Amino acid sequence: MSASLLEQLIDALRVLPGVGGKSAQRMAYQLLERDRDGGRRLSAALAQAMEHVGHCAQCRDFTEGPLCAICASASRDRHQLCAVETPADRLAIEQATGYRGLYFVLQGRLSPLDGIGPRELGLERLSARLAEGEVSELIIATNPTVEGEATAHYLAQLARQAKVRPMRLAHGVPLGGELEYVDRGTLSHAFGSRSEMG
């Protein structure tokens, strides 16, 4: 007997991070019983995004065009580059600080056990960018977690190889915390007092 459409939906919902069998079941019932329009809207939004959202050719952030708005802007300082783990981190820095340089969005952090290495983070592209000579400062804003720190050290090496100064956010970001949850004041202070990596 093949799986019913309801069973297929419950199974498909489990691709979402943090959603187990019971949550998926509850989600499916809720949509079917109380919000079919919401379910249809989610279906369409998923289809559109999976098909048409790509990566910015320069910074790897998500974008629908060839370049994201920040990389395409003529008013950003091209000598500063800030590496972040996620688009949410980029947004947090953008909103909390007066930073006017460019970004590089890793879309993750080095995590060998999960099969995420330099290749998955697009680090060849970052190296090539640093080698072009326009960037003088790489601000490494990965999270202050074990994997984030390991990633930071790897990025610092890439920077030094290209004769670019590797900078790290100042202490102030709580250890073990996630950057995107830090309050604006702390993040702004940490960003302002960044120091060269030893």
Added chain:
Amino acid sequence: MSASLLEQLIDALRVLPGVGGKSAQRMAYQLLERDRDGGRRLSAALAQAMEHVGHCAQCRDFTEGPLCAICASASRDRHQLCAVETPADRLAIEQATGYRGLYFVLQGRLSPLDGIGPRELGLERLSARLAEGEVSELIIATNPTVEGEATAHYLAQLARQAKVRPMRLAHGVPLGGELEYVDRGTLSHAFGSRSEMG
């Protein structure tokens, strides 16, 4: 400026119960970066289910046809009817007990504050069913929560009006608990020692 496809996706994901802004963001990034096939599969499963999953004309459980498999079965006892809140509760009873009667799936419980009244639970249809005279016993298996108990008392009244015996599961189901999370042994015992409602 109109919302980007990514923003639309994050917004659409919030229709899922228990999913707030940060979770929706994390889900969207995860699908876009690591599992576009999963995202496409979810989109298709949602579209199919929202369009083609309906309610059984007799018991209100979800089904793709006019009748669910249990209502369509010739081998079930038509004198017993068991009212449950959700399809998950029906499945739990089906798997834990030897019950061979039919079900009525409320798809919720009386909750005036959420706008869920007798009409939303299909109780006119239940009354009509009880009035037909074939059912002699209504086993009320709503959850032992405040709202579940209120629903049980309402159903018991409907049963008495139709000269049908209203039965409630025996003590054994923990107070304040959710039926679908009860272990099989407890549920089976409680089902077996159900008693007439006073």
